[in-house]
Amino acid sequence: MTPVVTFPETYWNQRKLSRRERTALRDTAAYILQPEHGRGRAVCACGHLGKGSETVALILRKDGTAGTLGTLRCGSPWLCADCAPLKAQQRLERLQTLADALVASNGKMVSITITVSHGRESSLMNVKNAIETASRNARQGEPWNRQKKLHQVIGVLSAPEVTYSHTNGWHFHIHHAFLTENSGNPEALGSWFVQRYLRYLEKSGFTADIRSQEVSLIRDPRNYIRYLRKGVGRITNDVWNPQKDVTRQRKHLYPFDILQRASGSEVMKKLWREYATVMPGTRSCVITRSIAVRLNIRHDDDCVKVDHGCTAGYLPASIWAALVNRKKTNVILSLLEDQGVEAWQQINSLAHAFGAAKLVLSVELEDEQRQEQIPTSRFEHRPSAAQIAGLALHLKWHLSGKERNGEAIRVALDRERGHAVANGLAFFPPKIRDVLEIYGNDGVYPSASLPA
Numbered sequence: 001m002t003p004v005v006t007f008p009e010t011y012w013n014q015r016k017l018s019r020r021e022r023t024a025l026r027d028t029a030a031y032i033l034q035p036e037h038g039r040g041r042a043v044c045a046c047g048h049l050g051k052g053s054e055t056v057a058l059i060l061r062k063d064g065t066a067g068t069l070g071t072l073r074c075g076s077p078w079l080c081a082d083c084a085p086l087k088a089q090q091r092l093e094r095l096q097t098l099a100d101a102l103v104a105s106n107g108k109m110v111s112i113t114i115t116v117s118h119g120r121e122s123s124l125m126n127v128k129n130a131i132e133t134a135s136r137n138a139r140q141g142e143p144w145n146r147q148k149k150l151h152q153v154i155g156v157l158s159a160p161e162v163t164y165s166h167t168n169g170w171h172f173h174i175h176h177a178f179l180t181e182n183s184g185n186p187e188a189l190g191s192w193f194v195q196r197y198l199r200y201l202e203k204s205g206f207t208a209d210i211r212s213q214e215v216s217l218i219r220d221p222r223n224y225i226r227y228l229r230k231g232v233g234r235i236t237n238d239v240w241n242p243q244k245d246v247t248r249q250r251k252h253l254y255p256f257d258i259l260q261r262a263s264g265s266e267v268m269k270k271l272w273r274e275y276a277t278v279m280p281g282t283r284s285c286v287i288t289r290s291i292a293v294r295l296n297i298r299h300d301d302d303c304v305k306v307d308h309g310c311t312a313g314y315l316p317a318s319i320w321a322a323l324v325n326r327k328k329t330n331v332i333l334s335l336l337e338d339q340g341v342e343a344w345q346q347i348n349s350l351a352h353a354f355g356a357a358k359l360v361l362s363v364e365l366e367d368e369q370r371q372e373q374i375p376t377s378r379f380e381h382r383p384s385a386a387q388i389a390g391l392a393l394h395l396k397w398h399l400s401g402k403e404r405n406g407e408a409i410r411v412a413l414d415r416e417r418g419h420a421v422a423n424g425l426a427f428f429p430p431k432i433r434d435v436l437e438i439y440g441n442d443g444v445y446p447s448a449s450l451p452a
C-alpha cells in the first residue's frame with residue numbers, strides 16, 4: 001500500500017482546532033486514560049493546579065487566545081491536544097534553523113519515508129518496533145561507516161508518525177532526513193539505506209514493498225521546511241497534489257482524530273489506549289550534537305518560550321479547582337476571549353458562581369432574580385430529540401452500509417457536541433430513546449408523545 005505522507009508536525013496547522021476544541025480533547029484523553037488506582041498519565045493532570053499555588057492568573061495572549069498561569073502543563077506532544085501544538089511548533093522551528101544552516105553551508109538533504117506491510121491484526125507496538133529496529137540496524141556497522149565517509153554524512157533526523165485506517169490498521173512510518181556535505185550524493189545514499197533497511201526487516205520476519213518506501217531529494221531545504229510550517233500536506237520534488245491528499249486523509253485517522261471519535265465508541269477508545277501505551281516517549285526531529293556542531297547551531301533546544309500576554313486577573317486556587325472539576329474552565333476562558341480583559345468583573349463573578357462551594361445553578365432554579373444576573377442558559381447547548389433525529393435523517397443519505405442508521409445518529413450527536421465545544425458551551429444531549437423513536441418514524445413525532 002502507498003504510505004500516507006504528510007509531515008506529523010503539520011497536523012495542527014492543517015486542522016486549525018480552536019483552543020476550546022483542544023481543551024475539550026485534552027479532557028477526553030484524561031478521561032479515557034484515568035487509572036482506577038494510583039498515579040495517572042501526565043495528561044490527566046494538565047490544566048490542574050500546581051502544588052502550592054494559591055491563585056491562578058487568567059491571561060489573554062496577543063493572538064486572542066486565553067490561557068492560565070500557575071496551572072500544570074503536561075507538555076506531551078503525543079497525548080495532549082493542549083500542549084502538542086506548541087511542541088509541534090517548536091519542532092518545526094528547530095527544523096527551520098537546521099535547514100537554514102544547511103543551505104548556508106552548501107549541504108544537501110534527502111527525505112526518506114520507511115514503512116512496513118501491516119493489517120488490521122498488527123499491533124502498533126510490533127510494527128513500530130520492527131521499523132525502528134530495522135532502521136537503526138541499517139545505520140550501524142562497517143557498511144554504514146563506509147557509506148557515511150563516501151557521502152560525507154552530516155547526520156540523520158527522524159520524525160515518526162502514525163495513522164490508522166479501518167481497512168489496514170495502524171500505519172506507523174518514519175520520515176527520515178539524511179543530510180550530507182555538498183560532495184555527497186544523498187539520493188544514492190538513500191536508496192542504499194532503503195535496500196539495507198528492507199533486508200533487516202525481512203530478517204526479523206516482516207515484509208515491505210519497496211514501492212512503499214520513498215526517497216526524494218529536497219532541492220531547497222529552506223523552502224521545504226517553510227512549506228511544512230505553513231501546513232502544506234506533501235511536497236515531493238516540489239510538486240504536490242492537495243486534492244489527492246484530502247481523500248487520503250479522510251481514510252486515515254490521525255491520533256487526535258481517533259480521540260475526537262472516542263466519545264461513545266469503545267473501538268476508538270481502545271485504539272486511543274493502545275496508542276497511548278506505545279507512543280509517548282518517542283522522540284521526533286531531534287537535532288543531534290554532531291549535527292549541531294557541524295552546522296554551528298544549538299542542539300535539541302527544547303526550552304519553552306511562552307508569550308504571557310496580558311493578565312486579566314487572578315482567581316483563588318479553590319475556585320479554579322472547582323471549575324476544573326465541574327468542567328467549566330472552558331466557559332470562563334471562552335468568555336475572556338469573547339469579551340476581553342475589560343470584562344474581568346463579569347468573568348470573575350461568573351467564575352465565582354460556577355466555582356462556589358454549592359453550585360449556584362441549583363439555587364437559580366428557585367430564585368428567578370438571580371437567574372437573570374447569571375444567565376447560565378447562555379452557556380448550554382440542549383438540542384431536542386427531534387433536532388438530532390432530523391439531522392441524522394438528513395445525514396443518512398450520505399452514508400452507506402448496514403450500520404448507517406446508527407452511524408447517522410452518532411454523527412449527528414458528534415456534530416452538535418462539536419458545536420457546543422467550539423462555542424464553549426456545556427453539551428446536554430437529548431434522550432437517545434426519544435431520538436431513535438422519532439428517527440424510526442422518519443422524523444415524525446409518534447402521536448402519543450407530541451410536544452405540547
Ligand SMILES: [Zn+2]
Nearest residue numbers: 046074080083
Ligand atoms: Zn498538556
